[in-house]
Every structure is written in C-alpha cells, then in structure tokens.
Amino acid sequence: MKQTAHWVRNAISLLDADANRSADTHLHRFELPKSWGIELYLKDESVHPTGSLKHRLARSLILYGLVNGKIVEGTTLVEASSGSTAVSEAYFARMLGLEFIAVVPKSTSTEKIELIEFYGGHCHLVDEAGQVNQAARNLAAERNGYYLDQFTFAERATDWRGNNNIAESVFAQMSAERYPIPSWIVVGAGTGGTSATFGRFVRYKQHDTQVAIADPEGSSFYEGWRTGNMDYATGKGSRIEGIGRPTVEPSFVPGVIDHMIQVPDAGSLAAMRLLRAKTRYYAGGSTGTNLYAAFEIIAGMLARGEKGSIVTLICDSGERYANTYYNDAWLEAQGLDLAPHTAALEKFLAEGVWVPAAK
Template sequence: MTLSSSPSPHPDRPLATLCLDRAWIDQAVQTIEADFNRSADTHLLRAPLAGGVHLYFKDESTHPTGSLKHRLARSLFLYALCNGWIGPRTPIIEASSGSTAVSEAYFARLLGLRFIAVMPRSTSAEKVAQIAFHGGETHFVEASPDVYAESARLAAELSGHYMDQFTYAERATDWRGNNNIAQSIYSQMAQEPHPEPSWIVAGAGTGGTTATLGRFIRYNRAQTRLCLADPEASVFHRHVADRAVTASADPGSIIEGIGRARCEPSFNPELIDRAIAVPDAASLAGARVASRRLGRSCGGSTGTNLFACAQVIEAMAARGQTGSVVTLLCDSGERYASTLSNPDWLAASGLDTAPYEAALEAFFDTGRFSL
C-alpha cells in the first residue's frame, strides 16, 4: 500500500525555503531568550513612607530599553515568532505612543528586521530619538485614534506584520508564571514584613499588565486586590464602572503610555477591584514627588500610580489596617525632559501641581493622605 504524503501548509513555497525559515525562527527565539538571560530582574524599591502600610515600587526603568514595555515587546515578538507570523524579511509595524515602540525597535534590531512605529506627532522628542537609536523608523499621524488603521494599512502595503500590542498584549504573556512581572513581584516580596500585597496598583495602556497581574493573583489564590490607576481622560475607569461605556470623547491625557480613548481588546475590567481616575496635574505632581522621595527620575505614569496608591493607603489607614502596597515605576522622567519634566512647558500648560505635591509630600511624612 502506498501512503500519500500530507499536503504542505504552504503549497506555494518550496520545502527548502520553509526549512530555512524554521531555522531562522529557531535562531530568533534563541536570540531573544539569550537577551532575557543577560537581563537581571528589575529591583523592588521600598519607599520611605511613614505609618503602618509599606509601599513598594517595581523599578521597570532598569530594563535594557528603559521601561515596563520591554517585557511586553519581548513577549509580543516571541508570540509572533512562534505563531509563524514573522520571517527573516518581515517588516514590523506597531501603533505606539513611544515606550513600546522603543522596546520593539530594540528587539527588531536584534533580529535584523526593519521596524516602523506609527505614532501621534505629539510624542515626546526623547522617545522618537530612542526609537532611532535602536534602529527604528517613525511614521507620524496627526490624531491618536488614527494609529490603528494606519498601522494596518502600512503593514499591508509593505507585506509586513502589524504587531498590534492593543489586541495581543493580554495573551502574549504567560500569566501563570515564567518570570512575568507578577511572579517577580511575589518572589521579591517573600521576605518582607507583609509578603502578600494587600493591593497592587497599576495603570493600563493596552491592559496587558493588569491582565497578567489579575490572572496571576487568582491563579495563586492570593488575597491581593488590583487597583487601576487611570488618567481622568481615559475610558478604562469609566468602562470598569459601566461596561456600556467603551470610548471617551474627552481631550486626551498628556500622560503617555497609559489611558486610552477607546477600550482596547486586551483590557479586562473583570480583573479590576478598584479604579481611580487621576487628574493630569496630580500625575505630574506624583512624578515629581516620587523622583524626590525615591532618588530616581520618574515619568508621568509613575506619578499616576503614586497618586492612586496614596488613596488606597489612606483607605487602609482609616480602617486601621497594616500591610503592603506594590506599584510600578514604569519609566524614567528623562524621557520627558522637553515636556513633563520641563518647568517652562509645565508653566505653559496651565497645570497647577502645587496642591497635589503638597498633599503627596505630607503623605510620605505622615502615612495619611488628604487634599
């Protein structure tokens, strides 16, 4: 009896080409894993906070590309490689306001691939320069909502792959472990006075980080609660309160990296125990106070997190509770030297950070928070 061979999944491509592509994918995965092995885990910093609640910052600015998005970019590349979406000549296109693009440019260069970031023209010059430093290109749109369609169009035009962080962020990371950010936090907390955090506070840009944290908490049957720190203009906190709300018509937030005008596919509101809307001025104040108190330069999204942490900790203190709260130092304030960290730019923006800064300074000194 003669056995017929199974049909090729790529009947239009020679077997030799397929084997070469598989060999390239094998090498690409190994290259990314080797980079991971060279990168030590990020530090968990305990903040100098008075009172009975301990506050920690997971310092994601120490990744090779300087932000929390390094983890996401690595996961997205591995996900796309193992799905067979990327080959040795595939241009990579991404819709990003900055930090994800910086990290994806880094990994694209590791693999010898062309990378193009589609981003709003308002993105900080420092982030644009970092994308170029890592060999990436930038393609600007005038309005933030245009990045999605333009990325898809550009990918089709160039026969490239649209990475689409907003869709794939929540599924590209192994939320059960594999040294993801949640597992790292719990491992580093193991010897602390309150090893299981009462709360973890995080922002959402794609929703991938909150999805990983929330799922890990449930998978390990932890009692930790997850708080979303969200810019006031963002839709995410509104969607948590009312699932029917999926878009925001408010003018966009100036805090890059978190908050969106539309509810992204990767955002899962069921994982959020509390959502706190944070004014832009409060986020900027939080970044300035966190920088002074931690001795680290902090970006705007870290300030958003700190302002939400202060409210969470105040609620705990008011109930006489002790425990620990963990949040993220997402990236360095050096990325915003021409905007958020520039006193002249801040004065021109009309945002008054003084009352928020005073309240947060008192929060560190007393462990209590009020405006």
C-alpha cells in the same frame, strides 16, 4: 520551509538570550512612617535594556508573532505606540534583523522618537492618538508586514501563569518581606496587559491581593470599567504618555480589576516630582500616576485600621521627559499647576490624611 523554521528557531534563541542577560528588576521600598504598619514598594522597570516596563511586553509580542507563524525572515514589523513600546520593539527588531516602523502621534516626546530611531526604527507620525491603530494596519498591509498590535495582543502574549512574568517576579521578591503577599497591586493601563497579568496571576495563585488601575485624565478605561461599557470612548489622548486610551482597548480585561482611580494630570506630575525629591528615583509621568493612586489606597487602609503592603511600578525613566514633565515652561503652557497637588501629597505623607486638591 526548513530555512524559515531555522530562522524562527534562531530568532527565539536570540530573545531567550536577551532575557538571560537581563537580571531581574529591583524592588525598592518607599519609606512611610513605621507607625502606619504599611509598606510601599516600587518595582523599577526603568532598568531594562530599553529603559521601561514595555521591554517585557515587546519581547512577548514578538515571541507571540514568531511562534504563531506571523513573523519570518524579512517581515516588516509595525506598531501603534506612543513611544516606549516602540522603543523596545525597535531594539528587538534590530536584534532579529527586521525592519520596524512605529506609528506615533505628533505629540510624542522628541526623546522617545529619537530613542526609536537610535535602535533602528522608523517613525510614521499621525495627527491624533486615535489615528494610530488604523494607520498601523494600513502600513502593515501595504508592506505585507505584521502589525504587532499591542492593544489587542498584550493580554494574551504574556504567559500569566509563569515564565518570569512581572507578577511572578514581584511575588518572588516579596517573599522575605514583613507582608509578603501584597494587599494591593497598583498599575496604570495603556494596553491593559500588565493589569491582566497581575489580575490573572493572583487568582491563579489564590492570593488575597487586589488589583487597582490608576487611570489619567482623558482616558476611556475608567468609565468603561465603571459602567461596563467596553465601547466607551472619550476620543481624547492622554498627556501622561504610555497610559490611558481614547477608546477601551481589546487587551483591557475588566473582570480581573478590583478598583480604579482617576488621577488628575497635575496630580500625576506632582507625585512624579515628589518621588524624585524624596528618593532621587528619576521617573516618568505614568509612575507618578501610580504613586498618586497608591497614596490614596494607603490612606484608605489607614482609615480602616488595616496593615499590609502595596506594590506599584516605576514604569520608565524621567530622562525621556526632561523637555516636558520636568520643564516648568511646558507645564505652564499646558495650564498645569502642581502646587496644590504637591501640598496634598506632602500632607498625606506627614499626617496619613488624604485630602486631594480640587480638580
């Protein structure tokens, strides 16, 4: 028993040391016309050691398993993931000397699978996104391991009251800005953990900030939130990796969400590419989803004569999608035409008018 307790204490120390070595992520300004009186900020989570927002989640999930007595020396860690969470979990598993298996859909980008394996993880491929959860449970049971289960535990593994969570970080970095309390926080939902953290934090701190979720095509979250039916399921995976789910996941907390926007996949990827063209920030598709929704919210603020600030996230690096989202041949094979959406986004930036392209 003493030996186990010693190993767990050492494991937690290793996680704490990793957090101390990582400086906080940058908060970039996206230039908008000064006459608008609106500021847009991008929290760059791609600079984490494992290159995505999921670095925070992976550390929290593993810490949660350690302090609850679920992870001990020799435990095999298993996760159901479309990629980025598994990349980060593989990194931490290797740090702790634990075996890690990621259950991923076959559609996951080659770049992400290679990253999981680079950090010492193993990939177990399934045909459809809807199969990952049960396959992960089965693997954990077969190996007497621990299923990290991001879709259940994301909303409770992070201490939303403090402990340098992403919400606390954003508000600290905004303190010297023209509008230090954001009017809106705009995030995507893969597990729902990030939106839950922001939503709980702003209520706990009594901030006058609204939280919006940008949801991609094929995802169940939007209709689940709109109808209040948490059993709603599209049964479809999302082409925008890392966000959107075929079913409403347990970590999705609708009561802390003020608004949701459905974003067409072509709009997400047009916004992702526009970000690259305007700023040189090389981001993935989920960042484009966030930016598209942020523009729509800003347009609404302009129409109502409101001023203020909006914060959204750069979720991961575009390097992971060089062969997909940034590949014109892949777009053509998917039947995605970005041109109408790019024109609509450019019109918005020039005139402040939101006229989305036809779906």
